[in-house]
Amino acid sequence: MTHSEAVAALEEAEMHAHLDRRDEAAADDGGRRAAELAEWQRVVQLLAATGGPYDPDADVVGQAELAADRRREEAEQQRRQEQQQLAYRAEELARLGGAGRLDRSVPTRAGDEATRDLLDDRGDYRAAKVGAWLARALADQFGHYADPAARAAAVGLLPVPVRACAAMLAALARTGAPIEDDLEFVGRLAQAAPEATTALAAWLGAAAAVKGGTA
Incomplete structure (x- = not known):
């Protein structure tokens, strides 16, 4: 994923978050949406700093989150x-x-x-x-x-x-x-x-x- 693709994904996530705030039926899903938005923001900032395409294997934070998810699932x-x-x-x-x-x-x-x-x-x-x-x-x-x-x-x-x-x-x-x-x-x-x-x-x-x- 390139920086421009990440920016586009972030903008889409922001749009969905805005629509969710207007839709009471989606209020219960606000926590997941906020986490998704925060993750796209982090990826955009990471690519802006590195200037290269996004490599999940090289994303220390992302790998740590995946490892934490695996530990929670195992537990x-x-x-x-x-x-x-x-x-x-x-x-x-x-x-x-x-x-x-x-x-x-x-x-x-x-x-x-x-x-x-x-x-x-x-x-x-x-x-x-x-x-x-x-x-x-x-x-x-x-x-x-x-x-x-x-x-x-x-x-x-x-x-x-x-x-x-x-x-x-x-x-x-x-x-x-x-x-x-x-x-x-x-x-x-x-x-x-x-x-x-x-x-x-x-x-x-x-x-x-x-x-x-x-x-």
Whole structure:
């Protein structure tokens, strides 16, 4: 593209921008039109300075913008893939929970906290089953919760009732009480009064520590 061709393209862009300002239907497209106009102005100035034809490969600014566009597209594609994977995992866990098969045989993975959130946002009753499974995993430190960093991160990833349930289950385990049976009441207690449940868990833990020290 020569300088004169760029000037002609700029003039056409300015004309369209002027017409858009008069056309209310095109008002929503004003941002794109302004960006197009600014880009033609930049190209005209570039060719006026170089005096040669426009070479996209030699346009540092243009190449940087193209690279930025590619990065945004790649990031968006990755985001869509992650959302799809999250939806697949949420459906898998919900199906297992609904069938009563969500137990220690199913190891937790990093990101499962988000699957519970997704089900909860959808109003899926099975979100509670996934939450109870995560609480048990956190209490027993299995699956990805075997990693101390994952357990620490759970504080910011799991809602308070799920963490309270985990704390109570862990405290009951320290007392030596059998917890292999279904302890659904712990989840209900944690949901109804998470702060009280956490306080009770701390008390039980302290009592177990005293008993262990005097044994």
